[in-house]
Amino acid sequence: MRATFMYGAGDVRVETVPDPTILAPTDAIVRVVRACVCGSDLHPYRSMEASAHGAAMGHELLGVVEEVGTAVVTVTPGDFVISPFAYQDNTCAFCRDGFQTSCVHGGFYGHGDVGGGQAELVRVPQADGTLVQPGIALADADEAMLASLLTLSDVFLTGHHAAHMGGVAPGRTVTVIGDGAVGLSAVLASKRLGAERIILMGRHAARTDLGRELGATDVVAERGAEGVERVLDLTGGEGSHVVLEAVGHMPAYEQAYGVVRPGGSISRVGVPQYEDAPVGFGSLFGKNVVLSGGPAPVRAYIEDVLPDVLSGRINPGRVFDRTVGLDDIAAGYRAMDAREALKVMVTI
Numbered sequence: 001m002r003a004t005f006m007y008g009a010g011d012v013r014v015e016t017v018p019d020p021t022i023l024a025p026t027d028a029i030v031r032v033v034r035a036c037v038c039g040s041d042l043h044p045y046r047s048m049e050a051s052a053h054g055a056a057m058g059h060e061l062l063g064v065v066e067e068v069g070t071a072v073v074t075v076t077p078g079d080f081v082i083s084p085f086a087y088q089d090n091t092c093a094f095c096r097d098g099f100q101t102s103c104v105h106g107g108f109y110g111h112g113d114v115g116g117g118q119a120e121l122v123r124v125p126q127a128d129g130t131l132v133q134p135g136i137a138l139a140d141a142d143e144a145m146l147a148s149l150l151t152l153s154d155v156f157l158t159g160h161h162a163a164h165m166g167g168v169a170p171g172r173t174v175t176v177i178g179d180g181a182v183g184l185s186a187v188l189a190s191k192r193l194g195a196e197r198i199i200l201m202g203r204h205a206a207r208t209d210l211g212r213e214l215g216a217t218d219v220v221a222e223r224g225a226e227g228v229e230r231v232l233d234l235t236g237g238e239g240s241h242v243v244l245e246a247v248g249h250m251p252a253y254e255q256a257y258g259v260v261r262p263g264g265s266i267s268r269v270g271v272p273q274y275e276d277a278p279v280g281f282g283s284l285f286g287k288n289v290v291l292s293g294g295p296a297p298v299r300a301y302i303e304d305v306l307p308d309v310l311s312g313r314i315n316p317g318r319v320f321d322r323t324v325g326l327d328d329i330a331a332g333y334r335a336m337d338a339r340e341a342l343k344v345m346v347t348i
Contacts (some may be wrong), residue, residue: 003055003119004187025071028127030063090129147317159185161296166267170194178246191215228258260323268293
């Protein structure tokens with residue numbers, strides 16, 4: 001089969017490797033039909049040291065089950081499935097609490113002996129706890145529906161996780177920092193959860209225009225102290241009840257604690273590119289601010305959101321603005337890195 005590997009910054013290759021096989025009774029083999037490039041894939045794309053051994057890439061996928069282990073009971077060969085970006089048993093204590101990304105038997109695609117999702121086939125550990133049948137056959141899903149279903153493997157439900165953890169609710173003012181696919185997903189998720197006002201902080205007009213269509217009521221293009229001041233002006237000096245940080249860099253975090261109102265919350269889902277950050281009196285403590293967020297346990301949310309996707313009430317697949325074949329995936333990485341594409345879908 002063909003699969004995508006990264007050998008260093010900017011070095012993405014599609015190679016032929018052996019097909020995956022069932023290694024445990026709880027495994028399934030899935031033929032991937034749609035994958036995509038994630039914003040988090042761009043971190044190693046920009047900084048990974050050159051290596052003789054490529055890293056398997058990709059963690060967002062739709063597919064069809066090809067084979068199952070003897071212990072798998074919830075899916076059978078031929079089933080069309082969504083796979084969250086992490087695999088989990090969905091039964092351990094942390095899974096039952098709704099934090100499947102901390103599953104004691106779980107893990108992530110592209111790590112250890114589990115391949116990446118940007119491939120023709122992938123072995124899915126803990127198949128019963130991981131794979132979800134969307135309630136529609138592959139043959140009955142048009143391209144727009146496939147795009148929206150694919151967002152349930154990560155990007156839209158990462159935005160939803162940010163909103164959920166931040167406590168977005170009717171009557172709340174929400175500020176979303178970042179106009180990438182996750183930030184725009186957070187806008188849509190906040191609208192779905194009833195936010196009264198949604199301020200999107202971003203400076204790329206094509207993206208913020210889409211953000212307005214997805215539910216943003218205001219756009220702030222300024223950054224840093226100027227951006228903070230602009231949000232405070234929009235909120236009568238009070239700041240936002242909820243701030244959703246979808247970037248992961250320190251300036252975004254600084255903007256977040258600058259615009260949050262006293263007693264408010266900051267929810268981070270941009271993968272932090274730092275370990276040390278202000279939490280003292282001038283940032284969080286003085287305003288009684290709650291800090292939350294983390295890797296999205298998308299498995300916890302899929303069944304709740306699916307009816308809105310299938311009915312067309314929401315269309316999170318609009319974040320995809322370019323499609324490439326697997327053999328052209330390196331061009332997809334380049335386009336996202338250069339901000340020529342918002343999010344790239346991969347057909348396989």
